[in-house]
Amino acid sequence: MLMHDLSSSVPNPLAGLKAKRLGRELAAAIGLSALAALGFAGDLRSGSFIATAQAQTTGRIVAAGGIVTEVLYALGLQDKIVGVDTTSQWPPEAQKEKKSVGYVRALSAEGVLSLKPSQIIAVEGAGPPDALALLKESGTPITMIPEALTPEAVVAKIAAIGKAAGAAEPAQQLAATVKTRFDELDRLRTGLPKQKRVLFVLSLQNGRTMVGGRNSTADAIIALAGGINAASAVEGFKPMTDEAIITAAPDVVLMMRFSSAHNATPDELFVMPAFSQTPAAKQKSLIRMDGLYLLGFGPRTPNAARDLMAELYPEAKVTQLSAAK
Amino acid sequence: MTLAVKQTPIASAAALAVLTAGHRRKSIIAVSALVGFCLLLMLLSLGAGAFAIAPGRVADILFAKLGFGPADLLDSREALVVLNIRMPRLLLGALVGAALAISGALMQGLFRNPLADPGLVGVSAGAGLAAAATIVLGDRFFLSAFAMKLPFAMLPFGAFFGGLVSTLALYLIATRQGRTSVATMLLAGVALGALAGSLTGLLAFISDDRQLRDLTFWSLGSLGGASWTKLSVVAPIVLPLLFAVPLLVRGLNALMLGEAEAYHLGVPVQRIKALAILLVALAVGASVASAGVIGFVGIVVPHLIRLSIGPDHRLLLPLSAVGGAALLVGADIVARLVVVPAELPIGIVTAFIGAPFFLWLLLRRGRIAEL
Numbered sequence: 001m002l003m004h005d006l007s008s009s010v011p012n013p014l015a016g017l018k019a020k021r022l023g024r025e026l027a028a029a030i031g032l033s034a035l036a037a038l039g040f041a042g043d044l045r046s047g048s049f050i051a052t053a054q055a056q057t058t059g060r061i062v063a064a065g066g067i068v069t070e071v072l073y074a075l076g077l078q079d080k081i082v083g084v085d086t087t088s089q090w091p092p093e094a095q096k097e098k099k100s101v102g103y104v105r106a107l108s109a110e111g112v113l114s115l116k117p118s119q120i121i122a123v124e125g126a127g128p129p130d131a132l133a134l135l136k137e138s139g140t141p142i143t144m145i146p147e148a149l150t151p152e153a154v155v156a157k158i159a160a161i162g163k164a165a166g167a168a169e170p171a172q173q174l175a176a177t178v179k180t181r182f183d184e185l186d187r188l189r190t191g192l193p194k195q196k197r198v199l200f201v202l203s204l205q206n207g208r209t210m211v212g213g214r215n216s217t218a219d220a221i222i223a224l225a226g227g228i229n230a231a232s233a234v235e236g237f238k239p240m241t242d243e244a245i246i247t248a249a250p251d252v253v254l255m256m257r258f259s260s261a262h263n264a265t266p267d268e269l270f271v272m273p274a275f276s277q278t279p280a281a282k283q284k285s286l287i288r289m290d291g292l293y294l295l296g297f298g299p300r301t302p303n304a305a306r307d308l309m310a311e312l313y314p315e316a317k318v319t320q321l322s323a324a325k
Numbered sequence: 326m327t328l329a330v331k332q333t334p335i336a337s338a339a340a341l342a343v344l345t346a347g348h349r350r351k352s353i354i355a356v357s358a359l360v361g362f363c364l365l366l367m368l369l370s371l372g373a374g375a376f377a378i379a380p381g382r383v384a385d386i387l388f389a390k391l392g393f394g395p396a397d398l399l400d401s402r403e404a405l406v407v408l409n410i411r412m413p414r415l416l417l418g419a420l421v422g423a424a425l426a427i428s429g430a431l432m433q434g435l436f437r438n439p440l441a442d443p444g445l446v447g448v449s450a451g452a453g454l455a456a457a458a459t460i461v462l463g464d465r466f467f468l469s470a471f472a473m474k475l476p477f478a479m480l481p482f483g484a485f486f487g488g489l490v491s492t493l494a495l496y497l498i499a500t501r502q503g504r505t506s507v508a509t510m511l512l513a514g515v516a517l518g519a520l521a522g523s524l525t526g527l528l529a530f531i532s533d534d535r536q537l538r539d540l541t542f543w544s545l546g547s548l549g550g551a552s553w554t555k556l557s558v559v560a561p562i563v564l565p566l567l568f569a570v571p572l573l574v575r576g577l578n579a580l581m582l583g584e585a586e587a588y589h590l591g592v593p594v595q596r597i598k599a600l601a602i603l604l605v606a607l608a609v610g611a612s613v614a615s616a617g618v619i620g621f622v623g624i625v626v627p628h629l630i631r632l633s634i635g636p637d638h639r640l641l642l643p644l645s646a647v648g649g650a651a652l653l654v655g656a657d658i659v660a661r662l663v664v665v666p667a668e669l670p671i672g673i674v675t676a677f678i679g680a681p682f683f684l685w686l687l688l689r690r691g692r693i694a695e696l
Contacts, residue, residue, distance in 0.1 A: 083666060102667025105535070106542045108549055110410045111666030113402060114375035125535060130550030138405050236533045 065123030109134035149220035151182035181302035198227035199250035224305035242274035256291035363651040414551035419650035426649025429623030442623040450521035455487020481614035488610030545670030546617035562611035621679025
């Protein structure tokens with residue numbers, strides 16, 4: 001009871017709820033041990049306890065993977081979501097409104113089941129496999145959404161997520177819109193002047209430059225925006241030496257915009273030995289974009305690619321779609 | 326590394342172990358308290374979790390499983406949670422905790438070094454390297470029919486095999502003319518550990534973000550993957566260690582006097598060493614393979630037990646097993662309740678308890694030498 005009293009005096013109602021819930025868990029567990037220890041469990045078996053079980057629930061989706069959450073929100077199905085994973089960063093309210101089931105590759109079977117989902121929609125690579133096996137065993141339908149970085153794959157993903165959520169029709173419409181924007185992007189790309197070499201810099205820790213090489217999301221978005229990845233000699237996100245950066249000769253440096261104040265300004269960046277010798281340093285051309293928007297590979301991707309294109313080739317007069325961010 | 330070979334006069338009185346009446350009463354209290362505490366934690370573990378189930382209902386399900394209740398109860402989601410998620414998880418936790426703690430106690434006795442733990446014989450380093458290799462290179466090289474069918478079995482199999490191979494290598498390095506030098510083994514263990522660590526770092530370097538995430542989570546340990554299948558594979562490998570305890574007790578007590586002294590007392594020192602190392606390698610290898618790397622259990626638990634009941638292996642070994650089981654089952658309850666419906670890697674919880682304790686232990690090293 002102490003736990004209960006404490007919780008009611010906590011000003012934050014959420015904290016109170018948590019404490020109350022913990023109290024209930026503990027009470028349940030202690031109760032169980034007492035019951036089992038005393039051997040009274042058999043007598044209590046009849047009646048009320050059993051009736052509480054299997055209320056069949058519908059429209060309770062657990063979304064495991066950022067793109068799943070993003071598409072469900074875009075389709076206006078957010079009320080059906082009961083849980084999201086930690087990679088579900090867009091829209092930002094998802095993390096606030098929904099229960100977190102943890103990192104997409106480290107899900108807890110019991111945790112997911114505790115949300116009583118009627119449907120789990122997960123990106124390929126969600127796991128661990130043991131947890132997925134247990135979830136399948138529980139009879140909960142699981143839809144896996146394949147991962148890929150091509151426009152066709154993004155369109156297909158949107159359709160597949162919508163279909164799994166029981167909103168095939170609106171999802172087709174969204175997919176069609178996204179496809180139109182990708183097609184438009186294709187047309188815009190053909191009209192570009194000389195392609196620019198773009199170096200995506202993920203981080204600058206202790207003077208060590210982490211870049212986005214080939215087969216990375218950064219590589220894919222640079223290609224969509226009509227640029228050439230200057231770091232294509234590297235595979236994935238890897239540290240690159242100063243000399244290699246000079247050799248890569250990027251015309252533009254692309255970075256993520258962080259919310260913290262630790263952003264390197266163009267002045268700071270281009271005095272670094274590695275960057276001072278690049279063509280990008282002459283124009284101080286540094287582009288910053290929101291990381292999720294840029295690398296998310298969801299419905300917003302054609303817009304992100306178009307925004308990047310507009311910044312890369314100001315002379316091409318590509319209209320930005322920033323309103324759609 | 327002076328502590329590696331330092332022969333402390335580890336309470337020779339206790340080595341000859343004559344239990345006085347007072348000593349015995351104290352021990353009985355300690356034993357019953359610890360066993361009771363462990364049982365309580367186990368019941369708690371069955372009753373508590375993200376999925377809310379009334380305690381009475383958990384009992385119903387258990388009774389139904391034993392044949393004393395309506396069988397249709399067993400088809401419910403609640404039954405699945407209790408019987409196929411919590412139960413194997415509880416048993417795996419207890420088994421792994423007992424194995425790690427007993428291995429720690431064995432290693433400390435064998436190396437006559439208070440800081441020894443299963444990691445020292447290379448099991449963890451080897452298992453860690455093999456697991457990293459499976460995670461990072463698995464997609465590229467091991468796509469055989471076997472791996473395609475059993476992708477979930479690759480990692481534990483690799484880890485177990487890696488642990489075993491590195492332990493064997495270490496044992497061979499340290500054994501000359503049928504005699505195993507614990508000092509060489511300890512030093513070679515450090516070297517092999519560093520080598521495995523550097524290779525693991527290399528694998529981390531060539532891995533992509535996803536593999537890196539897997540690697541990180543694996544190295545923090547989790548009981549989340551527990552299933553009856555996994556348990557049925559792990560238990561037969563771990564249980565021999567627990568059952569072999571009576572065989573090792575006398576030898577380990579004699580070893581406290583020193584290796585030569587034990588030998589002259591008629592203890593088959595070499596055989597005890599070989600048996601203990603083999604059993605530890607098997608049990609820890611299986612533990613690491615099934616639950617990832619869970620730190621500090623092997624070092625913390627035996628010291629706690631030693632501080633409360635003394636260094637006599639007759640009690641130290643079995644009580645370490647109970648204590649290890651209790652620590653892991655308890656840590657797992659915390660791991661799956663604090664961030665529901667997600668869960669923390671259990672290594673975070675055990676290390677959170679273990680690391681400060683370990684520091685405290687280091688600060689009191691004078692006291693340890695007395696033990």
